[in-house]
Amino acid sequence: MKLFVDNLTNVDFSYLHPQRGLLGESWLVQLVLDGSLNDQGMICDFGIVKKAVKQWFDNCIDHALVVPAGMDNLQVKQADGETSVNWQYPAGGKFYCRSPEQAIVLVDLEQITETSLAQWCRDQLLAIFPDEVKGLEISFVPEAISGAFYQYSHGLQQHDGNCQRIAHGHRSRIEIFLDGQRDTGVEQQWAETYHDIYIGTRDHLVSEPGAEHHYRYEAPQGEFEIRLPAQYCYLIDTETTVEQIACHLAQQVKAEHSDRDVMVRAFEGVGKGAIATA
Numbered sequence: 573m574k575l576f577v578d579n580l581t582n583v584d585f586s587y588l589h590p591q592r593g594l595l596g597e598s599w600l601v602q603l604v605l606d607g608s609l610n611d612q613g614m615i616c617d618f619g620i621v622k623k624a625v626k627q628w629f630d631n632c633i634d635h636a637l638v639v640p641a642g643m644d645n646l647q648v649k650q651a652d653g654e655t656s657v658n659w660q661y662p663a664g665g666k667f668y669c670r671s672p673e674q675a676i677v678l679v680d681l682e683q684i685t686e687t688s689l690a691q692w693c694r695d696q697l698l699a700i701f702p703d704e705v706k707g708l709e710i711s712f713v714p715e716a717i718s719g720a721f722y723q724y725s726h727g728l729q730q731h732d733g734n735c736q737r738i739a740h741g742h743r744s745r746i747e748i749f750l751d752g753q754r755d756t757g758v759e760q761q762w763a764e765t766y767h768d769i770y771i772g773t774r775d776h777l778v779s780e781p782g783a784e785h786h787y788r789y790e791a792p793q794g795e796f797e798i799r800l801p802a803q804y805c806y807l808i809d810t811e812t813t814v815e816q817i818a819c820h821l822a823q824q825v826k827a828e829h830s831d832r833d834v835m836v837r838a839f840e841g842v843g844k845g846a847i848a849t850a
Contacts, residue, residue: 574607581626584841585724586741587638587684588646592768593661594637594802596723596741598841599686599712601629606707617796624700633693635734636675642682647800654794665784665801675737686712712742715842720820722744722766726812727796729776734832738787738796739770744845750819750829758825769791770798770805771812781807814840818848826850 578778580601589595603625637657640646655678658671669676681688697709709826727738734740746766748758776787785805788797798842818838826834839845 573606575621576697577603577621577625580622581629582842583629583634584740584742585633585636585638586739587689588640588643588659588667588819590643590655590664590683593610593659593667594725594739594741594800595768595771596725596743597714597797598712598783600842601690602711602713604709605701606817625697628697630692630734632677632696633689635737635740636677637669637671637737637739638677638679638684638689640681641678642680645813648678653811661801665800665803666799668797668799669739670797671738672796675734675793675796680787683750686714688734705789715745717745719745719756720763721745721839722763722769724766724769724771724806726771727787727789727791727798728811728813729773729791729796730811732792734793736791736796737792738789742841744839745837746839748825749837750832752835758829762821762825766806768804770800771817772805772807773811774807774809777807779837781805796828813846814838814844815846815848818846821849822850 574608581602582598583652584598586604635697639657647658649656650673650848653673654670655673655676655787659667661667673722679692683693690712694708694710721744723743725739728735746759746762748755767791772785772787776789778786784799784801786799808820818836821838822834834850836848837845
């Protein structure tokens with residue numbers, strides 16, 4: 573017998589890609605359990621499955637920086653409750669991130685893909701289920717997006733939860749309306765601007781940006797720091813909440829189309845986001 577749960581949860585996180593560098597991602601989680609029936613005629617109670625698996629993903633993957641420990645040009649240091657990561661971009665430039673240890677997840681992989689990370693998660697998750705569960709399949713599914721989207725990473729210093737982590741991210745749709753009509757050309761322009769980007773807050777800069785951006789801040793979970801080449805960064809004057817990103821985009825589009833009414837629907841991962849007008 574098998575028990576399946578589609579779209580059990582979704583995970584928003586960032587990871588290091590061997591060519592693209594820091595990459596924000598949002599995946600839906602699909603689950604299949606293989607096992608024998610218990611005295612209640614079930615493999616496992618749906619409520620137990622959902623709670624246990626969602627809690628595990630919330631603690632281990634969601635809003636974290638996931639780093640494949642086997643990738644080339646990578647150096648990792650763990651000490652005093654912190655993890656630091658150094659990595660060299662193929663085209664030049666360096667990536668550095670230092671965070672409390674729970675914000676950086678090291679996985680025994682050479683590269684993160686939907687399949688490789690799902691297999692790693694499966695091996696960790698199997699131990700939490702009762703004896704009736706004999707097998708487990710995990711799969712990650714990106715949201716089907718027909719229009720423009722971008723992948724970004726960021727951190728929210730003032731957030732009480734895991735959004736405070738300086739390198740977590742999202743794969744997000746964007747919808748831009750001019751005088752009430754969607755403009756796919758403007759949407760694609762901003763999707764390209766935000767392609768594989770780190771959106772940083774000016775107040776978090778350690779020094780004026782040059783060839784690289786260097787951000788650092790103190791948050792409830794501890795001190796966070798990140799450095800990466802300027803071409804992978806986009807700087808705004810506010811915290812990088814989805815509400816502020818939507819406002820920023822609306823203002824920027826309005827500056828280019830001053831005679832038009834502008835509305836922006838900016839998504840933060842799957843099925844949620846903010847609307848701003850200008």
